[in-house]
Amino acid sequence: MGRLVVVSNRTGDLGTKTQTGGLAVGIVDALKSSGGMWMGWNGEVVDKPETSNAQLTTHGNVTSLTVSLSEQEHENYYLGFANKVLWPSFHYRLDLMDYRTEFAKHYAAVNRRFADTIHSHLRNDDLIWVHDYHLIPFASELRRRGSAHKIGFFLHIPFPSVDVFSAVPRHGWLRECLLQYDLIGFQTKNDVQNFCRYLKEHSKAKFLSPNLIRWQGRTISIGDFPIGVDAGQFSAMAHERDEGIELERMRRSLLKRFQVISADRLDYSKGLPQRMKAFRKFLDSYPEYLGRAEYLQIASPSREDVTAYADIRAELEQLTGAVNGKYADFNWAPIQYINRSIEREKLALLFRCSLIGLITPLRDGMNLVAKEYIAAQDAEDPGILILSKFAGAAEQLNDALIVNPYDINEVAQAIRRAATMSMEERRARHRNLLSQISEYDVQRWQNEYLAALRAVQTVAPQSMRSSHSTWSEGRGTMSGPRH
Incomplete structure (x- = not known):
């Protein structure tokens, strides 16, 4: 069994015995039991961060890989697209959504930099678990780099109704990015229903079963995995x-x-x-x-x-x-x-x-x-x-x-x-x-999600690379992969 690689906007403190928050509790336990890596932002905002400045620290059998953000990235990726576009819209507050093209551009760019940072550290048999709305394009960026890993995504916030999600600028690009994951996990059955209904109305994905779709030669699983507490x-x-x-x-x-x-x-x-x-x-x-x-x-x-x-x-x-x-x-x-x-x-x-x-x-x-x-x-x-x-x-x-x-x-x-x-x-x-x-505690959430991710079937890297869309900085639209 390969390593577990977790990617989230922020990483937890692996040096402490007691974690705060269900995400950190579940992830740390999973990482320590199998050994692995946790990658994310270290919370620092600097002038000009570079991929080469990533920090590696080790705690037992777990490696922490962290990067900093520039002021512009923090403003546009984190405060901008993540928290002025996705957060309010996913919580049904379209009236509070503030969309700007530079927000989406930096959101895509930070995900690209995260993928660049971790790519050279990955092993062929790694299992990759990506968390939350900050990192929707992450799998798409890894696929561009030829990744054939099993990559799962878990959304910790609600997934909104079809009408609300389709009102989000670039929702089509976000959909294409989500469909680069092998397993898309949500908190509730209602979230799953919202996402599946959106796919039926706004995509050509073929439903093989209520929770299994076929899209551009790939099979993607969708499920609800309610997170718990200890x-x-x-x-x-x-x-x-x-x-x-x-x-x-x-x-x-x-x-x-x-x-x-x-x-x-x-x-x-x-x-x-x-x-x-x-x-x-x-x-x-x-x-x-x-x-x-x-x-x-x-x-x-x-x-x-x-x-x-x-x-x-x-x-x-x-x-x-x-x-x-x-x-x-x-x-x-x-x-x-x-x-x-x-x-x-x-x-x-x-x-x-x-x-x-x-x-x-x-x-x-x-x-x-x-x-x-x-x-x-x-x-x-x-x-x-x-x-x-x-x-x-x-x-x-x-x-x-x-x-x-x-x-x-x-x-x-x-x-x-x-x-x-x-x-x-x-x-x-x-x-x-x-x-x-x-x-239904945090241990069960972790076990059931990872078991479902390990069970998915993947396809060859070349077919993945040729099938996904990416953000075109010049036009702010979707396009084919850049080689």
């Missing part, structure tokens, strides 16, 4: 002790108060303003909870250079001030808003002592926070998860209270229902949810 590890974190959090828990218990918690990146896709408005509606509709319900919103900073993120931060600060100004008493404030990152160990403890986990994104690929909230709970006195129906996790977590995040009345009523739910029902729901996240 439930045992997160549960262990939640059993640790923090004196400050324990004192707060005791204070709420004595005063017969309960905590509602949310933890997200500060991102317009997470539905944070709608969530605060729903909590305000809850207090308006059920005044008996004034002085009793406390809402803790943790929103870690994200992409602060993008205008839309500054706008949402200002809106959240305004909403927090308005709600607290209306309802706060000298010894109670309804909303605590924290705009910084919280260590995962502390977050696990906060989840455990919160009666309600309010996870209501407007659109999300999976949402691992919902699964971590479940893992953190005390089985004898568990909290209740309120989950958006537009989070990928809703396909699996049927025993959560599923809500429409756009309907603030429905969310407010769900908070009320959770606050009054019997212990018997809480335990039954938690038992089912915990079973679900334990069975």
